[in-house]
Amino acid sequence: MKAAVVFKCTRNPVDAKVKLDGTVSWEGVKLAATDDDPAAMQIAKAIAGSDEIIAISIGDGDPAWAAARGAARTILVADAYAEAEASRTGALLAACVRRAPELEVVVLGDSSWDFALVSALIGQLGWPALAGVTAAEPAPEGLKVTRKVGNIRQVLTVAVPVVLAAAAGEEEKNPPGMRDILQARKKPLEKLKAADLDPALSAAETVGFRYPDTPSARLIDGKDPQAACVELLAALRADGAL
Amino acid sequence: MLTTARALGGEVVACVAGPASLAESMQALSFDRIIHWQVAEDLPAEVCAAEIAARAIREAPQAVLASDAASARVILGQAAAALKAAIVASVRSLARKDGRIIVSRATAEGKVLEDIAVPGAAAVIYDGDDMDAPAAVTAATETIPVTSGQMKVVETLAAAEGAGLLTALRVIGVGMGLGSKENLSAVEELATALNAAIACTLPVCNDMRWLADHNVVGSSHSQIAPDLYIAAGISGAPNHLSGVRDAKITVAVNNDPEARIFKFCDYGIVGDMHEIVPALTAALQ
Ligand SMILES: Cc1cc2nc3c(=O)[nH]c(=O)nc-3n(C[C@H](O)[C@H](O)[C@H](O)COP(=O)(O)OP(=O)(O)OC[C@H]3O[C@@H](n4cnc5c(N)ncnc54)[C@H](O)[C@@H]3O)c2cc1C
Ligand SMILES: Cc1cc2nc3c(=O)[nH]c(=O)nc-3n(C[C@H](O)[C@H](O)[C@H](O)COP(=O)(O)OP(=O)(O)OC[C@H]3O[C@@H](n4cnc5c(N)ncnc54)[C@H](O)[C@@H]3O)c2cc1C
Numbered sequence A: 001m002k003a004a005v006v007f008k009c010t011r012n013p014v015d016a017k018v019k020l021d022g023t024v025s026w027e028g029v030k031l032a033a034t035d036d037d038p039a040a041m042q043i044a045k046a047i048a049g050s051d052e053i054i055a056i057s058i059g060d061g062d063p064a065w066a067a068a069r070g071a072a073r074t075i076l077v078a079d080a081y082a083e084a085e086a087s088r089t090g091a092l093l094a095a096c097v098r099r100a101p102e103l104e105v106v107v108l109g110d111s112s113w114d115f116a117l118v119s120a121l122i123g124q125l126g127w128p129a130l131a132g133v134t135a136a137e138p139a140p141e142g143l144k145v146t147r148k149v150g151n152i153r154q155v156l157t158v159a160v161p162v163v164l165a166a167a168a169g170e171e172e173k174n175p176p177g178m179r180d181i182l183q184a185r186k187k188p189l190e191k192l193k194a195a196d197l198d199p200a201l202s203a204a205e206t207v208g209f210r211y212p213d214t215p216s217a218r219l220i221d222g223k224d225p226q227a228a229c230v231e232l233l234a235a236l237r238a239d240g241a242l
Numbered sequence B: 001m002l003t004t005a006r007a008l009g010g011e012v013v014a015c016v017a018g019p020a021s022l023a024e025s026m027q028a029l030s031f032d033r034i035i036h037w038q039v040a041e042d043l044p045a046e047v048c049a050a051e052i053a054a055r056a057i058r059e060a061p062q063a064v065l066a067s068d069a070a071s072a073r074v075i076l077g078q079a080a081a082a083l084k085a086a087i088v089a090s091v092r093s094l095a096r097k098d099g100r101i102i103v104s105r106a107t108a109e110g111k112v113l114e115d116i117a118v119p120g121a122a123a124v125i126y127d128g129d130d131m132d133a134p135a136a137v138t139a140a141t142e143t144i145p146v147t148s149g150q151m152k153v154v155e156t157l158a159a160a161e162g163a164g165l166l167t168a169l170r171v172i173g174v175g176m177g178l179g180s181k182e183n184l185s186a187v188e189e190l191a192t193a194l195n196a197a198i199a200c201t202l203p204v205c206n207d208m209r210w211l212a213d214h215n216v217v218g219s220s221h222s223q224i225a226p227d228l229y230i231a232a233g234i235s236g237a238p239n240h241l242s243g244v245r246d247a248k249i250t251v252a253v254n255n256d257p258e259a260r261i262f263k264f265c266d267y268g269i270v271g272d273m274h275e276i277v278p279a280l281t282a283a284l285q
Helices: A037-048 A087-098 A115-125 A178-184 A225-238 B002-006 B020-027 B045-059 B070-083 B181-194 B202-206 B273-284
Strands: A003-006 A053-058 A073-077 A105-109 A129-139 A142-149 A152-158 A162-166 A189-192 A205-210 A218-221 B013-018 B033-039 B063-066 B086-097 B100-107 B112-118 B122-126 B140-146 B151-158 B170-174 B197-200 B228-232 B249-254 B267-270
Touching (some): A037 A053, A037 A105, A073 A087, A105 A115, A105 A129, A115 A162, A115 B070, A129 A152, A129 B045, A129 B070, A142 A162, A225 B267, A225 B273, B013 B020, B013 B070, B045 B070, B045 B140, B070 B086, B070 B122, B086 B112, B100 B122, B170 B181, B181 B228, B181 B273, B228 B273
Parallel strands (some): A003 A053, A053 A073, A105 A162, A129 A162, B033 B140, B086 B122, B170 B197, B170 B228, B228 B249, B249 B267
Antiparallel strands (some): A152 B151, A205 B112, B100 B112
């Protein structure tokens, strides 16, 4: 089955620099593979079987990330960057998918780093989609997909074309070694310009930053464990939690 | 979500895709109108996505809000594209200013709120608190039956129920700060004194094997909503905290005053859990 994997399209929230005045700067932050990107790769492999996997990404992260994990070739919109408002990034990624009309499945990491990107790609592509996906395999109907909804696992059959947003259960088990990474850099890499794919810029703009007014936790010094516990229990009783 | 939508003024319509019971629970809230896509039991809510998007064009809302539930995010994406709306996640509030919608979203791990001005419609994934918004009158409900689609649920597997964790009113979660399996006995004594279930972080199960898979709480494991969650020796990684975000009161015990969890709890004791846990048991007795 013809599958594409979309990878490294978001910023890791840990990398955000909060300046003294409360503004956030992403200067120098490269787009990174999320915890869920390796799961997207695994699922794309399970679906593709012996077919080639096309990798799609944007920005300035390592473009060979997916190639090192088995993708045959990579399409990269190098001058695009993840934005707080995701519709443009979604449109760019959808335009890349349309360049490969044979594609039947698009898999990407279903990351809470930016849920908006997942929704934006789904909407811009206009394909049916499932999120929270933990496994998928070819089936007579198209695909058999397992996904997690809260504490329940659902097994579904879905027709193609379809977008799957993959959720990882743990850290990547066997990351590629140096040899795979070096070989991946020799695989075909098609570099595109954002303006050629979708000239429309997002009309949204950041107009300010604020500190949230959520009350901070009441911290109790635990140097005297007995006293700390008495204080905590009194507070919990006052809240009706005990 | 409803209160946030109200901030923009105008009618607030609930688009519900799911069983009749879900629509009924929405009728208890103060929506102006409810459109209910009554999805057949063997279909996922996503089968309505295209239809809801088409309806969105007719209804022409200024904003569409969805929870971060997997199906809600898929439906939101289709509606956003249909409306040519801006799309933003981790949204805490909406406001209107100079003809634009100001979308406030949490960024930098929730340390800061970023205000984004959107000239047209906004589609947002809401991640703030749900406030009670009980209905005075039952909103008019339009029901649209959905009986077929390109997806089908063929099997539903409930999570392995570990020692009543999913329904426990009080839960003690232990992390790598536990140090060794022997130290579990002190936690078990506290659990008995509190009538609490025991949960843990992923490495406590996967790397250390101190507890089992059904004890793990977090994004990739169980989601729990106890009245009281006590996190002992847990750093507060997003993957863990997303499993306890519906807990009413969270207490953290950690010996690192800079631990991330202290930003996400109601009460924190800065101290050694090997001292605090037995002291807590004693104080309860
Ligand atoms: C449109 C909407 C607005 C709400 N507003 C409020 C509010 O203002 N105050 C309040 O106290 N509670 C509100 N709730 C209810 C609250 O968010 C419930 O806790 C939640 O819907 C159910 O969450 P869950 O984790 O129990 O179930 P989940 O597993 O998240 O969902 C159960 C079912 O509901 C469907 N569903 C979930 N979210 C949505 C959605 N946004 N739209 C359509 N289907 C959905 C899922 O696809 C699934 O079929 C609202 C719910 C909805 C659907
Ligand atoms: C795809 C993926 C999915 C994941 N899913 C989940 C999930 O569902 N659930 C989950 O929990 N994790 C999950 N994780 C792992 C998660 O990212 C964190 O690595 C994990 O939650 C950290 O566990 P911890 O807090 O126990 O350990 P650590 O981060 O090592 O923290 C230990 C804490 O204990 C404190 N401590 C040490 N000694 C003491 C002492 N004597 N007294 C008090 N405090 C002490 C330290 O200060 C520290 O804060 C997932 C990871 C990935 C990549």
